[in-house]
Amino acid sequence: MGDHLVRGLGLGGRVRAVAADTTEVARELARIHQPTRTVTTALGRLATGALLLAASLEKVTTREPLLTLEVDGGGPAGRMFATASPAGWVRAFVANPRATAAPTDDGRLDVGSVVGRAGHLSVTRDLGAGRPYRGVVPLFTGEIAQDLAWYLTESEQSPAAVVLSLTIEPHGGVSGASGVLLQLLPGVTEGEARELTGRVKELGPLAASVCGPEGWLEALFPDGLEGAENTAVEFRCGCSKERVLSALRLIGAREVGGLLRDAERGTPAVMTCEFCRTPYEVGEAELRGVLGDIVSARLRASVN
Numbered sequence: 418m419g420d421h422l423v424r425g426l427g428l429g430g431r432v433r434a435v436a437a438d439t440t441e442v443a444r445e446l447a448r449i450h451q452p453t454r455t456v457t458t459a460l461g462r463l464a465t466g467a468l469l470l471a472a473s474l475e476k477v478t479t480r481e482p483l484l485t486l487e488v489d490g491g492g493p494a495g496r497m498f499a500t501a502s503p504a505g506w507v508r509a510f511v512a513n514p515r516a517t518a519a520p521t522d523d524g525r526l527d528v529g530s531v532v533g534r535a536g537h538l539s540v541t542r543d544l545g546a547g548r549p550y551r552g553v554v555p556l557f558t559g560e561i562a563q564d565l566a567w568y569l570t571e572s573e574q575s576p577a578a579v580v581l582s583l584t585i586e587p588h589g590g591v592s593g594a595s596g597v598l599l600q601l602l603p604g605v606t607e608g609e610a611r612e613l614t615g616r617v618k619e620l621g622p623l624a625a626s627v628c629g630p631e632g633w634l635e636a637l638f639p640d641g642l643e644g645a646e647n648t649a650v651e652f653r654c655g656c657s658k659e660r661v662l663s664a665l666r667l668i669g670a671r672e673v674g675g676l677l678r679d680a681e682r683g684t685p686a687v688m689t690c691e692f693c694r695t696p697y698e699v700g701e702a703e704l705r706g707v708l709g710d711i712v713s714a715r716l717r718a719s720v721n
């Protein structure tokens with residue numbers, strides 16, 4: 418079975434559980450962004466974390482709700498973010514995919530150093546109606562999973578355990594990526610929480626085990642899950658020429674004018690999507706159209 422996510426309720430409805438195999442997503446992100454091994458790990462964890470969190474979003478309009486997980490830790494990787502939907506789509510961006518950090522003392526990839534520990538982690542939930550809700554916490558490990566658990570516990574008062582696991586071959590290929598998110602709802606006793614934490618620790622590096630999300634959840638909840646649902650997961654960008662033109666309308670008349678002059682001299686404007694690296698060529702007529710839209714929007718603003 419390919420990438421997928423399983424969600425359900427454990428302990429008689431008192432624990433929200435989500436587990437995902439995101440191996441193909443992590444491979445696709447590595448193919449698109451060509452990151453170093455350490456950034457591949459960070460990006461894979463971020464995308465998996467966004468998918469796990471997005472799984473609990475409710476659809477309130479016809480538009481798919483979106484969750485954006487952003488990490489800006491002040492490290493060499495720079496700003497990173499991933500956007501995911503409960504339908505199982507995810508895309509991710511990193512400012513500096515080529516960032517590196519020396520391995521940790523015990524030989525592991527030092528994700529915390531490449532991400533940094535000085536900035537913040539934010540979660541934005543956009544349900545497609547009303548204003549998106551955004552919560553922010555300071556980063557303290559830069560390892561992403563612990564920071565995400567801290568965010569849920571601190572900012573959303575929902576005690577949580579998060580495991581994000583990615584195994585990577587020496588030449589940089591992703592051999593497995595996965596994650597588990599458990600959120601304790603009211604009514605979980607301290608003893609139950611302790612027992613569950615112990616089982617989470619026993620799972621070990623998830624990505625290296627072959628049993629998949631169903632197997633991990635079975636190990637965590639031997640009594641089974643209520644309402645378990647299975648969703649296919651995939652990298653999906655959702656960019657289009659229309660969106661590129663909308664973005665151009667926001668960058669300003671002077672910049673678009675510059676692109677138009679270059680196009681008239683024979684250098685076409687090429688806008689590259691920062692999520693999937695798809696190049697979009699914007700022709701002279703389209704640039705003129707965008708320029709016209711910017712000017713008429715300004716006129717409207719000055720009249721009102």
Ligand SMILES: [Zn+2]
Pocket residue numbers: 654655656657690691692693694695
């Ligand atoms: Zn794209």
